[in-house]
Amino acid sequence: MDEQNINIDKKEIIQNKKDEKSERKKAVVKMSIFLLILLIIGGIYGAYWIFYGRRYIKTENAYVNSSQNVVTSQIPGRIKEILAENTQEVKKGQLIAVIDDTDYKIALENAAADLGKSVRVYFALSSNAGQMKDELLSRESQLKKAETDFAMDRASYNAGLISRLQYETSKNNFYIAKAMTEQSRKALENAEIQAKTSSVYNHPDVQKAVAAYKNAYVNLMRTKVYAPEDGKIVKKAVFLGQQVNPSQELLTIINLKDIWVDANLKETQMKNIKIGDRVKLKSDINGKVYSGYIQGISAGTGSALSLLPAQNATGNWIKIVQRVPVRIIFDEDSLKENGTVPVGSSMTAEINTDIINKNIVPYKKIISSLYEIDENILNEKINKIIENNMNKN
Numbered sequence: 439m440d441e442q443n444i445n446i447d448k449k450e451i452i453q454n455k456k457d458e459k460s461e462r463k464k465a466v467v468k469m470s471i472f473l474l475i476l477l478i479i480g481g482i483y484g485a486y487w488i489f490y491g492r493r494y495i496k497t498e499n500a501y502v503n504s505s506q507n508v509v510t511s512q513i514p515g516r517i518k519e520i521l522a523e524n525t526q527e528v529k530k531g532q533l534i535a536v537i538d539d540t541d542y543k544i545a546l547e548n549a550a551a552d553l554g555k556s557v558r559v560y561f562a563l564s565s566n567a568g569q570m571k572d573e574l575l576s577r578e579s580q581l582k583k584a585e586t587d588f589a590m591d592r593a594s595y596n597a598g599l600i601s602r603l604q605y606e607t608s609k610n611n612f613y614i615a616k617a618m619t620e621q622s623r624k625a626l627e628n629a630e631i632q633a634k635t636s637s638v639y640n641h642p643d644v645q646k647a648v649a650a651y652k653n654a655y656v657n658l659m660r661t662k663v664y665a666p667e668d669g670k671i672v673k674k675a676v677f678l679g680q681q682v683n684p685s686q687e688l689l690t691i692i693n694l695k696d697i698w699v700d701a702n703l704k705e706t707q708m709k710n711i712k713i714g715d716r717v718k719l720k721s722d723i724n725g726k727v728y729s730g731y732i733q734g735i736s737a738g739t740g741s742a743l744s745l746l747p748a749q750n751a752t753g754n755w756i757k758i759v760q761r762v763p764v765r766i767i768f769d770e771d772s773l774k775e776n777g778t779v780p781v782g783s784s785m786t787a788e789i790n791t792d793i794i795n796k797n798i799v800p801y802k803k804i805i806s807s808l809y810e811i812d813e814n815i816l817n818e819k820i821n822k823i824i825e826n827n828m829n830k831n
Contacts, residue, residue, distance in 0.1 A: 493792045495711065499761065500701035500719070500785040505804075507667055507691045511682040512660040512809070513537065524674045528665040528691065531808065535676060535688060539661040542654070549647070549654040553820070554827040556647040560638050561828060577619040584608075584615035638824060648820055655816060656809065664808045669693035694778040696802070697768065699730065701787040702740060702761040711735065716793040717766050722784040726776040729769045731795035736763040767799065 519536035522528060591608035594600045638644055669691040676688040699719060703711065713735065719728040739760040741748045766787060 493790055495703065495707050495789045495791065497701055497703055498786050500699050500787040502697055502779050502781050502783045502785060503700045504692050504694065504697040504781045507669065509663060509666065509688050509691060511663065511684055511686050511688060513657050514683050515661065517676055517678055517680045517682060520676065520678055522671050522689065524671055526671050528669065528671060530665055530667045532665045533662055534665050535663040537661040539658060542658040542661055546654040546658050549651040550823055553647040553651050553823050556643045557638060557824050557827040560641045560644055577622045581615040581619045584612040588612040651820060652816065656811065659809055663688065665691055666806050666808060667691060667693055668695065692781055697778065697781065699766040699785050699787060701764045701766055703764055705760045705762055708762055710791040711764065711789065714794040714798055716790045716795055718788040719766065720786040721779050723779055728772045728776055730766045730772065732764055733767045733798065734765040
């Protein structure tokens, strides 16, 4: 009985050792599999980092943007014609609205009349100066006679030959003649100063009238509202018969051929970002892939440049990853091939920090010449008015 128990115990011990060995083998196999999985994951991540993650930065926080050219009224008036509507495409310089020009035509006629009057006044000054000179000579002659009469009457009065009334009358006539002579002398000096100029064009009154005529001429031009550039009309806010005022917004024009993408990257993604980095852009609207490059990087984060910047000097401050706007422009060939996309539509931007675009297009210089005056035509009109009023006083 004891021998049987001993044999059973030995068998159990041997079996337990076998079980322990089997468990150790299973554990080793599991650990090996786990380490292999970790190694594979690490290898995949390493390959991803080497071939993609190290070079590419991707974000879906990107939107199409463009210059929104707000068309405003330059003068007050009532709209009498509208030649444009929302979604309509217009060309630069195309007429899009007309303001009633009746008052401005009258103002221009008044300015022309004032210019002619100032010219006539200028030429009348020389003639007036001559007349005033003759008048001064006459007044001086009258003063001399009054002075002689006063001297004689004073001697006669002292001798008792004339009355005091006659003496006082003679005295008053002398002082009146003296005052009138001085007044004529000052008037002559003023007339000579007013007439003293090298040319009618240099006279202050004529120059002021010319400026008023130019202002009326320009205001009449501004009754016609033109498109400042090519584009599509949005946010039209003007209607027939509406009274508009200077600087009032009439409509907005967006040029879809001059668009870019504002990609808002996390600050943790900005380490290798630089101007010129090539970018692949995928539109959410049409699913097409565009190409471009980074043209500029914002000087501040979105929160710092917002209307109400965040105040972080508080006791409950929590760190939030900020985003930095990056300006991406499209390649022209890419836009021609895939077509334009609406402003505000979403894009997925993938930036390749290893490829640099060397042919960076500079920022465009925008010039408007809608109300530029043709100086030659305007000067011809002014010269004609001046010539028609010369020496016709």
